[in-house]
Amino acid sequence: MLRPADRTFATSTDADRWLMRKRIEIEEGRWLDPAEGRTTVRDWSARWLAAVAPQLKHKTQATYRSLINSRINPALDDRELSSLRPITITEWVAAMRIEGLSASRIRQAYRVLSRFMASAVGNDSIPQTPCRGVRLPRMPQTEPHIVTPQEASGIVRAAEKPHDLLIALLAFAGLRVGEAFALRRSDVDVAGGFLPVDENLAEANGTLVFDTPKSYQKRLLRLAPSLAKRLGAYLEELPGGEDALLFTTPAGKPLRYNQWRKAYFDPCRLGGRPRRRDASRPPGLARDVGRRPVWRHDRRTPTWALERKRHHPALRQAGRRP
Structure with missing residues (x-):
């Protein structure tokens, strides 16, 4: 197939040289x-x-x-x-x-x-990317606050039910917050003390979406006997069938992270109880209290340094998203 040159030439010699280069590129597969x-x-x-x-x-x-x-x-x-x-x-x-x-x-x-x-x-549309040698702004360096096991226990004690159990699962079972929000009755093996993690609840452009966990990795978590016992007692009182979500809003809807954090988690970080709100006021409008914690698996998952060998080694917090 004949194709016109992408430019004109001052002399026939220049045109011949250009044509020779293109023939070499075609022969070498570089055209x-x-x-x-x-x-x-x-x-x-x-x-x-x-x-x-x-x-x-x-x-x-x-x-x-x-x-x-x-x-x-x-x-x-x-x-x-x-x-x-x-x-x-x-x-x-x-x-x-x-x-x-x-x-x-x-x-x-x-x-x-x-x-x-x-x-x-x-896909051979261009020979090289223009995204090379570009200096990007540095991310601000912030010092992470590692919450101790004692502080974590204090937050759990300060939280109202059933959010105290939810926070305990985040702190002591190693769940990401989206995974905890997606837990269903059928996920819990109380007798064996295991918690399979195969689903995640995320928010995309204001829409809640149930998806696979981060990095598409399903895993099996081992629960401490005391935590498994608390979870079993909670399941006995939980309404709904096997697919019922363990943690929802008062209206029975899936939790949204920002609303849950402001309404239930942040007020407990300083050892206080969440403030009661009017029924006409949507959840999540409580004032943000104190510094926001940094996250380990993603910026939406609070984790704590746990120095308990029977669970897992100290967790380090790093504020980054997937």
Whole structure:
């Protein structure tokens, strides 16, 4: 198939040299169709996201889509893939910094752009990615607060029922908060003292979604006898069938993390009881008390340093998301 050159030449010698280089590229398998490089960022990002979405969790899909629609496309949507250079991406990052966007959000947006540009390289649309050599803003360094077992026990004692049991599972069984919110009656093996973890409750763009645990890894947790006993007593009073959620709102709806944290967890961190609220006031509007804890598995999972050999070694907290 004959294709026109992508530029004109001053002399026939220059044209012959260009044609020779292209023939060598074709013979060596290095030639790229210029038409592929003229695909716009908007079109390629949509095609890439549609291709990878089935492999992603619902929340990750929503995050990628949000970053593409709010950060990448408004700045680069009509640009052709082949026209992007590292300086283009550096200027884009600088514009987000000037706008006052957080370092975390900037790095997330860059990560998504980098992934679908790498996909463009892998599909022979462009010879190399423009996402190279770009300096990103540093994440702010914060000193984590490791809650001791004594503090954890105090938080559990301060919490109102059944949230005291929920917090105990987070602190002493190693559950992530989304996994605890997704626990059902059928998940609990009280007699054996085991807790299978095979489901996670996440919030994506305001919608609650039941999905697989982080990293798609199912696991089996061993409960301390005292905790298994408390959980068994709670199940005897829990209404509903085998698929009933263990922990819900007063209306029986699945818990939302931010509302639960503000209404039930944060007030207990200083040893106080959660404040009673009016029935007309939605849960989660209690004032945030004290510093927010950092998280281990993801930023939404409070964990504590447990120096109890029969459970697991000291847990270190690191504030990062998946």
